Amino acid sequence: MSGGGGTASIALNLTALMDILSNLLFFLLASYTAQSVEVEGKAELKLPSSSSQLALTPQVTITVTKNAIDVSGVPVANVSQGAIVGDLDASGRIGPMYERLRNVRVSREAAGRGDLAESDLVLLLADTETDAKTISTVLRTAGYAGFYNVRFGVVSR
Amino acid sequence: MDILSNLLFFLLACFGATIVMGINATVPVQSADKNDVAATKQTVTATLSVGAQGFDVTFSGQSQSADELEKLHRKFPLKDGELDFAALTAHLLSVKEKYPRSDTMILASESGTKYDAMIKTMDAAREAEVTVSGRSRIVPVFPTVVVAAGSK
Numbered sequence: 247m248s249g250g251g252g253t254a255s256i257a258l259n260l261t262a263l264m265d266i267l268s269n270l271l272f273f274l275l276a277s278y279t280a281q282s283v284e285v286e287g288k289a290e291l292k293l294p295s296s297s298s299q300l301a302l303t304p305q306v307t308i309t310v311t312k313n314a315i316d317v318s319g320v321p322v323a324n325v326s327q328g329a330i331v332g333d334l335d336a337s338g339r340i341g342p343m344y345e346r347l348r349n350v351r352v353s354r355e356a357a358g359r360g361d362l363a364e365s366d367l368v369l370l371l372a373d374t375e376t377d378a379k380t381i382s383t384v385l386r387t388a389g390y391a392g393f394y395n396v397r398f399g400v401v402s403r
Numbered sequence: 404m405d406i407l408s409n410l411l412f413f414l415l416a417c418f419g420a421t422i423v424m425g426i427n428a429t430v431p432v433q434s435a436d437k438n439d440v441a442a443t444k445q446t447v448t449a450t451l452s453v454g455a456q457g458f459d460v461t462f463s464g465q466s467q468s469a470d471e472l473e474k475l476h477r478k479f480p481l482k483d484g485e486l487d488f489a490a491l492t493a494h495l496l497s498v499k500e501k502y503p504r505s506d507t508m509i510l511a512s513e514s515g516t517k518y519d520a521m522i523k524t525m526d527a528a529r530e531a532e533v534t535v536s537g538r539s540r541i542v543p544v545f546p547t548v549v550v551a552a553g554s555k
Contacts, residue, residue, distance in 0.1 A: 267407050274414035294522040298529070300425045310518075328517075369425070374519035378453075378512030381521065385550055389430035396550070397425040400522055 290314075294374045296400035305364070305397065306350055308343075308384060310372035315384065317346045328377035339387040347391035366392060371399040426525055428510075428548040445504040447472070449495065449545050453524050454513030457481045458491050462498065486520060488527040495544045496531045508545035521550075 290311035309316050315323040315330070322343035324331040335341045347368075354365060368388050372381060385396060447464040458479040462472050477494050479487045499505055508528050512521050528545045 264407070267411055271407060271411055271414065274411070294519040296424065296426060296522050297526050298424045298426045300427065372518050374517060376518040377514060378516040378518065378521055379514040381518055382512070382550070385430045394430050396428050396430060398428060398522060398525075400424055400426060402424045 291371065291373050292375075293371060293399055293401045295403045296398075297403050298400055299402070300397075305367055305369040306347070306393065307369045307371060308388065310370070310376050310380065310384060312373050312375065315340065315343060317343060318350070320346055322346050325376070325380065328375055328380060330380055330383060334383065337390065338383065339390050340383060343384070343387050344391050347388060347393060351392045364395070367395040367397060368393040369397050369399055426522065426529075426548070428525070428550050431509075431549055431551060443504060445502050447475070447498065447502045447505050449498070449505070449508040449528070450511065451491075451508055451524065451528065452511045452513065453486065453516055453520060455515055457486060458524075460491065460494065464502075486523070488523060491524070492527045492531050492544070495528055496533070496542075499542075499544050506543065506545060507547045507549065509549045509551055511551040 290313050291309065307318055310325065312328075313325055314321050315325060323340050330340060335344070354362075359365065370381075370384065372384075388394075388396065444466045447462040447467065450461050450463065452459040456478075458477075460475075460477050460479070462475040464472060475498055479490045479494070481487065482490070495508075510521065510524065510528075512524075525548055528548070529543065530541050530546065531544050532539055533542050534540075
């Protein structure tokens with residue numbers, strides 16, 4: 247009869263676990279780098295959902311949150327209840343935003359990148375509750391600054 | 404092993420971040436040699452107004468008579484307090500079948516309309532699901548959007 251009071255020593259084989267973890271790691275690394283545009287989580291920005299499958303590439307980004315409008319991270323106007331706070335200029339543009347976008351355009355042209363494909367394209371990330379009038383004003387300002395094409399950022403459904 | 408596990412959980416957290424897609428549109432610009440109004444018999448340009456009353460869709464074209472274009476004019480009031488996207492898609496699809504080379508829609512949104520409604524309107528106009536020979540497929544309807552910069 248075998249057995250007894252001795253405690254059996256069990257060695258845990260970690261090789262299989264390491265393999266699984268490594269595979270998962272490489273898969274996630276690949277997925278993470280494949281994602282072209284990452285949107286920082288902002289409490290004041292909830293993007294609308296859409297059935298569009300068009301992937302994004304990095305652009306000049308205009309962000310319209312519940313409180314502010316910024317161009318590539320630089321604040322250019324304030325927003326309250328979906329509408330722009332403050333006066334527009336005589337042409338119906340947001341002055342600081344126009345200046346900022348013009349500067350981007352001029353510096354691109356100075357660097358010889360003014361004629362590149364999609365040089366007149368901006369990415370617009372706007373909160374779902376933003377008023378259409380605000381969107382129109384933002385687009386008008388972008389158009390005046392030479393950015394005629396817009397790509398609306400949306401969350402894939 | 405610890406490092407690997409930490410990396411894994413970090414990447415899992417990142418992987419859950421929002422994936423952003425895009426919808427292309429243009430802003431109207433003055434041009435001496437280009438015109439948004441359709442110029443062939445198989446083409447019309449839709450002008451869609453979205454507001455608190457619902458949708459109002461009209462069509463323009465250089466090769467169609469005013470009567471012919473007026474017959475395409477529709478208003479879609481709110482249905483149960485919501486915009487009637489299904490009816491809009493159905494009408495745009497019927498126009499697309501009649502004028503198959505059409506692809507441009509001018510979107511005018513009244514003040515008070517939410518951005519979310521604009522996006523859903525573009526979705527409703529962009530493509531539709533049709534059944535051909537028993538097979539369901541997605542076809543483009545009016546995928547080219549010009550956002551009218553002047554809002555009422």
